[in-house]
Amino acid sequence: MSTNTELVQNKQKVKWIAFDLRAYTMIAALVLIWILFTFLSGGSFIEPRNLSNLFNQMSVTSVLAVGMVLIIVAGHIDLSVGSLVGLTGGVAAILNSTYDWNAIVVFAVTIAFGALVGLWQGWWVAYRAVPAFIVTLGGMLIFRGVLLGISDSRTISGLSDGFKTVGTGYVPQEWGIVVGVLAVVVFTLLLVLKRVSRKKFGFDIEPMVLSLLKIVLVSIIVFTFVLAMNDYKGIPIPIFVVIFLAIIFTFIAKNTVYGRQIYAIGGNPEAARLSGINIKRRTLMLFVLGNTLAAIAGILLTARVGSATVNAGTMYELDAIAAAVIGGTSLLGGAGTISGAIIGALVMASLDNGMSLMSVETFWQYIVKGGILILAVWMDIYSRQRKNKG
Amino acid sequence: MTIALEMKQITKEFPGVKALDEVTFKVSKGEVHALCGENGAGKSTLMKVLSGLYPEGTYEGEILVDGEKKAFTNIRDAEEAGIAIIYQELAMVRGMTVAENLFLGNEPQKLGVIQWDYVYSETEKWLAQVGLEGIRPDQITGELGIGQQQLIEIAKALSKNANILILDEPTAALTEKEVEILLNILREFKKRGVTCIYISHKLNEVFDIADSITILRDGQTVATHDTADIDEDKVISLMVGRELTERFPRVEANPGDVVLSVKNYSVKDPDQAGKYLIDDVSFEVKKGEILGISGLMGAGRTELVMSLFGTYAGLTSGEVEIDGEKVKIKNTEHAIKKGLALVSEDRKKYGLVLGMSIQNNITLPSLKWISPYGVISENEEIKHSKLYHQSLRIKAPSVESIVGNLSGGNQQKVVLGKWLMTEPKVLIVDEPTRGIDVGAKFEIYNIMNELIKKGVAIIMISSELPEVLGISHRVLVLNEGKLTGEFDYKDATQEKIMVAATGGK
Numbered sequence: 001m002s003t004n005t006e007l008v009q010n011k012q013k014v015k016w017i018a019f020d021l022r023a024y025t026m027i028a029a030l031v032l033i034w035i036l037f038t039f040l041s042g043g044s045f046i047e048p049r050n051l052s053n054l055f056n057q058m059s060v061t062s063v064l065a066v067g068m069v070l071i072i073v074a075g076h077i078d079l080s081v082g083s084l085v086g087l088t089g090g091v092a093a094i095l096n097s098t099y100d101w102n103a104i105v106v107f108a109v110t111i112a113f114g115a116l117v118g119l120w121q122g123w124w125v126a127y128r129a130v131p132a133f134i135v136t137l138g139g140m141l142i143f144r145g146v147l148l149g150i151s152d153s154r155t156i157s158g159l160s161d162g163f164k165t166v167g168t169g170y171v172p173q174e175w176g177i178v179v180g181v182l183a184v185v186v187f188t189l190l191l192v193l194k195r196v197s198r199k200k201f202g203f204d205i206e207p208m209v210l211s212l213l214k215i216v217l218v219s220i221i222v223f224t225f226v227l228a229m230n231d232y233k234g235i236p237i238p239i240f241v242v243i244f245l246a247i248i249f250t251f252i253a254k255n256t257v258y259g260r261q262i263y264a265i266g267g268n269p270e271a272a273r274l275s276g277i278n279i280k281r282r283t284l285m286l287f288v289l290g291n292t293l294a295a296i297a298g299i300l301l302t303a304r305v306g307s308a309t310v311n312a313g314t315m316y317e318l319d320a321i322a323a324a325v326i327g328g329t330s331l332l333g334g335a336g337t338i339s340g341a342i343i344g345a346l347v348m349a350s351l352d353n354g355m356s357l358m359s360v361e362t363f364w365q366y367i368v369k370g371g372i373l374i375l376a377v378w379m380d381i382y383s384r385q386r387k388n389k390g
Numbered sequence: 391m392t393i394a395l396e397m398k399q400i401t402k403e404f405p406g407v408k409a410l411d412e413v414t415f416k417v418s419k420g421e422v423h424a425l426c427g428e429n430g431a432g433k434s435t436l437m438k439v440l441s442g443l444y445p446e447g448t449y450e451g452e453i454l455v456d457g458e459k460k461a462f463t464n465i466r467d468a469e470e471a472g473i474a475i476i477y478q479e480l481a482m483v484r485g486m487t488v489a490e491n492l493f494l495g496n497e498p499q500k501l502g503v504i505q506w507d508y509v510y511s512e513t514e515k516w517l518a519q520v521g522l523e524g525i526r527p528d529q530i531t532g533e534l535g536i537g538q539q540q541l542i543e544i545a546k547a548l549s550k551n552a553n554i555l556i557l558d559e560p561t562a563a564l565t566e567k568e569v570e571i572l573l574n575i576l577r578e579f580k581k582r583g584v585t586c587i588y589i590s591h592k593l594n595e596v597f598d599i600a601d602s603i604t605i606l607r608d609g610q611t612v613a614t615h616d617t618a619d620i621d622e623d624k625v626i627s628l629m630v631g632r633e634l635t636e637r638f639p640r641v642e643a644n645p646g647d648v649v650l651s652v653k654n655y656s657v658k659d660p661d662q663a664g665k666y667l668i669d670d671v672s673f674e675v676k677k678g679e680i681l682g683i684s685g686l687m688g689a690g691r692t693e694l695v696m697s698l699f700g701t702y703a704g705l706t707s708g709e710v711e712i713d714g715e716k717v718k719i720k721n722t723e724h725a726i727k728k729g730l731a732l733v734s735e736d737r738k739k740y741g742l743v744l745g746m747s748i749q750n751n752i753t754l755p756s757l758k759w760i761s762p763y764g765v766i767s768e769n770e771e772i773k774h775s776k777l778y779h780q781s782l783r784i785k786a787p788s789v790e791s792i793v794g795n796l797s798g799g800n801q802q803k804v805v806l807g808k809w810l811m812t813e814p815k816v817l818i819v820d821e822p823t824r825g826i827d828v829g830a831k832f833e834i835y836n837i838m839n840e841l842i843k844k845g846v847a848i849i850m851i852s853s854e855l856p857e858v859l860g861i862s863h864r865v866l867v868l869n870e871g872k873l874t875g876e877f878d879y880k881d882a883t884q885e886k887i888m889v890a891a892t893g894g895k
Contacts, residue, residue: 200769201769201770201772201773203769203772256761256764257757257765260750260754260757261754263743263746264743267743267744267745268743271739271740271741271754273722274722274740275722276721276722276723276726276727276755277754278721334746
């Protein structure tokens with residue numbers, strides 16, 4: 001049917017700079033919020049000490065949001081992670097404080113416990129076809145109840161120093177520099193490998209200038225971050241964990257068969273099933289991952305606060321969902337990115353931090369955050385509608 | 391004859407595309423006027439302009455109804471002028487009753503209270519008008535057949551006093567019998583002076599019902615003719631802009647070994663105990679041949695192939711052999727591994743993830759093969775999808791284009807590419823050319839012909855008899871789950887197949 005001229009038109013036009021307006025709007029909004037708070041707080045917002053604090057505050061929500069993105073992308077929801085943060089934090093604190101277990105062992109056991117809980121919730125969703133909303137709503141109540149039971153409704157403190165380091169420690173300054181250099185080297189290496197591979201396949205390669213520009217840009221971002229953090233006490237360990245997990249899960253989402261299948265299941269479950277994807281098994285795994293992350297978040301929170309309380313993690317599931325959605329995850333499933341969710345978490349944490357810094361009253365903080373959530377999602381929908389209209 | 395509707399010099403532009411370019415369209419009162427053209431020729435856009443979906447001011451040109459200039463700013467304006475459109479996809483709330491659907495958005499009320507007695511009596515009246523006397527107004531719409539739902543849509547349009555009725559592919563999902571009923575009703579309307587605009591890819595229907603025919607190509611009016619002065623081949627050549635030497639490019643089969651053999655196969659109805667959807671069916675398919683499966687809607691054709699592919703809920707019994715080896719397909723993953731592929735009848739629902747790119751769709755069932763240690767090799771993915779992008783001539787700027795933005799024909803090619811990448815031994819295609827224009831159909835046939843040359847066995851389900859007769863080498867006919875006929879294409883005729891399909895002897 002097509003003639004030669006059509007084939008010429010068919011030839012792929014390679015766009016090297018994909019301009020994702022939505023992603024940039026979110027970053028622009030974040031920068032705007034930062035500038036606003038810096039201005040209003042007379043500069044104390046942007047000080048390394050406060051930024052360090054801000055990153056610490058966002059870490060728990062971020063870890064939860066990373067797992068939440070994948071669960072929402074697959075068309076589910078997890079309302080239990082807040083309670084699970086409380087429960088896993090409580091379990092860890094009891095093992096560490098009451099039974100004097102070594103912190104490393106406690107972490108391993110707690111994370112395994114999170115995975116087990118995920119297996120249980122995932123089984124109900126995947127193999128018993130109970131909607132995730134219901135299963136995790138039940139989980140939310142059950143886990144909080146178990147926490148109340150095992151802790152006797154008391155706050156558990158007296159954690160070992162090793163335990164607390166995870167939430168309050170810093171990567172030593174000199175090691176921070178090493179990590180920064182390493183990050184840039186790895187990034188450069190990946191870029192080179194990509195070029196070599198594309199060449200091997202005979203595809204067009206992006207212009208050298210652009211590659212160099214990318215490396216320079218990444219270097220600037222990495223070292224601004226590292227140096228700013230070093231100016232205070234170094235990179236906080238929690239944010240280090242967040243960055244590490246975000247990279248791992250971005251890789252899973254974008255580069256693995258598992259990740260692709262999750263997006264396909266969320267985009268069109270019927271088509272995914274007919275393509276030979278075992279939806280039940282993938283769904284089960286999804287909750288294992290999400291709840292494992294919740295356990296990690298539970299450890300981070302308990303370590304940072306220095307104790308486990310019965311109310312720990314209350315409403316965190318909603319923060320995680322809000323972060324994911326602000327970051328562009330579609331509640332209809334099929335679309336969403338980890339990096340977006342991290343930016344979403346950063347937006348929420350910045351609002352919290354900035355308003356507290358300016359001693360805005362709590363009731364206003366709630367109102368503003370709620371308003372921003374609605375506004376962000378509306379912007380998302382609006383930009384999508386415009387895109388569809390051409 | 392008076393002119394009921396005239397569209398003059400209609401031009402409609404989208405950013406970068408001129409969808410309609412000074413289109414002129416004239417319909418006489420009381421006629422059935424067919425509008426033909428390939429997908430993307432501008433038929434739907436023209437009808438959207440006419441029905442007020444694209445309001446006055448977003449296009450150039452003018453619309454005259456009964457000689458009077460009209461400016462529609464929304465659908466309601468068009469309805470008030472007596473124009474009603476019935477879309478390809480049914481716009482019914484399946485869980486509501488027939489009466490509720492008929493008056494949806496238009497409920498007769500007094501002080502906000504719906505006048506149910508009036509609704510029911512009116513509904514009965516309109517149902518009778520479209521030959522649905524047997525349907526009660528309080529029946530749940532979703533329980534009715536697609537054909538009946540289609541007729542209810544028409545009744546709904548009539549109830550709004552439409553005298554110009556636009557039907558967009560009304561028979562795409564109907565059985566032959568339902569089509570006949572629909573066409574009869576349209577003939578009835580014609581006598582009463584209702585004007586119909588009939589959009590269809592099925593030219594036999596067009597020639598059966600239409601008085602005149604307007605052909606669009608690339609957003610321009612190519613010609614308007616009385617159907618008496620023109621034939622199918624001429625219409626097709628006007629649509630595609632060149633002579634089509636043949637519509638069904640059959641190549642001779644060179645059958646090899648039996649690939650798939652099905653013996654005494656039965657499928658139970660998952661919803662109704664004791665009922666069989668497929669009842670003791672046996673057949674085999676050889677390498678390098680196309681086996682057509684014909685039958686009326688509800689004969690169990692789709693259920694047969696879905697259950698062979700391991701994705702139907704009903705319990706099965708009987709034997710299935712692939713390459714002489716007995717297999718019991720457990721799920722689709724297993725089926726794909728054994729060399730089966732299924733291009734389903736509903737590509738949007740079962741075939742594609744519309745929000746994903748061409749390359750992500752094509753590689754979906756084959757990811758394992760291009761992903762060492764579970765990590766997708768991006769370049770392998772691009773390489774393979776580019777291969778199908780080119781060899782199947784998918785019209786899209788790149789393999790990264792989102793599938794949802796492609797035309798039906800190109801979407802179908804993506805589905806084909808997706809299954810070809812699994813290198814199947816048996817490719818099952820269920821209604822492979824449904825809703826696709828003539829040119830793309832021809833290409834799909836050619837792709838199938840290429841495949842059988844390479845030794846793939848193809849099973850093709852089709853409701854279009856000319857297609858079954860024109861492409862396949864052998865034809866099986868199903869009736870209510872039973873095999874009622876098997877023909878070599880040389881002996882098969884439409885009559886023989888219809889007799890077998892309706893259970894006659």
